Amino acid sequence: MSQRKPPAAPARATIRDVAERAGVSVASVSRVLSGNYPVSDDLRRRVLKVVQDLDYVTNAHARSLAGGTTATPTVAILLDDVTGSAFAHVAKGVEDAASLRGWLSLVGTTGGDAERELALVELMRRQGVAAVILLGGAYDMHEYRERMDRFARSLDAAGSHLVLVGRPPLDRDVPVTTVNYDNDGGAYAMAGHLLSAGHRHILVLPGPAELTTAQARLSAARRAFATYGTPFDPDMVRHGPYDYGHGFEAVRACLAGRVRFTAVLAGTDVVAAGAMQALREAGLRVPEDVSVVGYDDIPLASQLTPQLTTVHVPYEEMGHVALRAVADWRRGGDVRRSGGDGGHQVLGTHVVVRQSVLPPAPAR
Amino acid sequence: MSQRKPPAAPARATIRDVAERAGVSVASVSRVLSGNYPVSDDLRRRVLKVVQDLDYVTNAHARSLAGGTTATPTVAILLDDVTGSAFAHVAKGVEDAASLRGWLSLVGTTGGDAERELALVELMRRQGVAAVILLGGAYDMHEYRERMDRFARSLDAAGSHLVLVGRPPLDRDVPVTTVNYDNDGGAYAMAGHLLSAGHRHILVLPGPAELTTAQARLSAARRAFATYGTPFDPDMVRHGPYDYGHGFEAVRACLAGRVRFTAVLAGTDVVAAGAMQALREAGLRVPEDVSVVGYDDIPLASQLTPQLTTVHVPYEEMGHVALRAVADWRRGGDVRRSGGDGGHQVLGTHVVVRQSVLPPAPAR
DNA sequence: TTGAAAGCGGTACCAC
């Protein structure tokens, strides 16, 4: 307590310690360790020996400050939650692509908290990461745009870059890259699949009303209804979180309320899983009595019984694309501002037909 | 291409730029930004204005180098895969605890690759993180111990610390903290649950033969068999990866091979899910015809139909405990070497009874 | 081939 030197600091060895102990100059040690410069075998041996003995490692901060070999490029991935989210697959995609290039990738979670998101972006910016990749979940359009705008510009000013994945794009003059999937197309096709099977009474569980992806899926479904000349009943839409519990509760409530439906169009696979569970508990069979479809095509979809018909979203590939965009950006200076690609990419989606859809039962 | 100055370097503003533009000294700028020193309001305003204009941020590397306010403590979490692994929940636990303290946490994935693990540990060590937390998945005892030994010592030498979660502990004199769950107790209780329900022909899918956790679960099951005076048939054990596919294939193969069993003791919930699917496809009902139990108690367990009886492992809490251990370590200098706790903690597990177990059917 | 020294961007101590 009264000590001047806190014993908690084990005094990490420095390059000077190594130099001294090896009887050479710091410059030589640096050369040996960087390996990008000719050095005599004897010197190298002596230095490496001491490095071993001292268990020395170069201080990344110092190295990066000195502007040496640009430190390993690092990308930061920010998402709400690692557990179970479909976006965890995007993170995996980014990580795999990064490690393939010898880059480092780090994941930070925001817990859906804007404050924490801001703090993390700031932190990463300070850290000098090559890019910050923001995954999924955009709510308020107003505040959101401004917020992202600021992020993009401040990262850009720090020599970094912002990538938005699964979020609405910003204005053209903002230094940002967007990677998206064809949300509309998938939702339209999925609703169409149900409609073409003959369903007319479809319970729609699009997700949170404020979430842009949910809104888009809902309006795409509407268009599909219109195409099929089927009236769209707003009462058949139940908003709620993208989780198992919501799917379960919503279906249970509708069943209890004697709402008539022959199919459930769920906003995500997890919601679909909850819906299926509620149907099953009510003694209804899927798909004989009620058809159910999801969205995302996460592993769960093919593990459910019956296997879920859903929309495949290329999450991992989106991660690859996001990382490639960062690499291109770094290399290209700012060519991508003119190039057609690079600024905003959209990957395709498609319906995966499995076993959870059948034409509506004659009766009921 | 022929440019001397790569245009890719947007020349991030420095503290000196700010000082100059604001007509003050760098020291003053530093003071304003650190906020830990009295400064005149006028000066503060002028500086902040320029900071805004230039969108200036302090360089984390420089700050950390200068040894100023110790940078935000950062912990690195390393695991195989973020998607779907039970350990993603531990990561979440660490992250939540870290963010509560205002610490930063980063997740890196190894993809089960020892090389990548090594690279990440090295990188983190260089980065000067407060601790590296390694999650799950230990294979070869020989090489493994040596490897971890080295990690522990080198991190320690760099003023950092190694925490092992869900991995076997090392020797007492190695500077490491271990957080574990009562794997044995859970496995023993789970097998006991099946045995006490009357099952005698149990198919055991413990997981990968080389994985320490799988080995432990298997031997605990054996002990339970012994306790119940039930002969243990090695032929009823099928090793394989901790995934859905393995559960599915193993059960299908046994069914095809006319192996007689009334229950499945799966190594994880995911394996159990695969097993249930195979049974269902064979026209067998769970639990009426065959009982199935898992291990982990991830959300999936309660989302399956029937809901899965399994062993609850406090993954998130393990994350909290791991982070607390790091905080204690940092604070305590090296008191924990003497203290009984802190070095090696074991959290309890327990069976969660749901709907996937029934006494064996009379016939069959 | 090797060594000396000038920064990289900040922080903090020491004067004024």
Add this chain to the structure above:
DNA sequence: GTGGTACCGCTTTCAA
């Protein structure tokens, strides 16, 4: 209160 300035640990000219 404010401005100089000596480092932090490392890389990289520039000489020797």
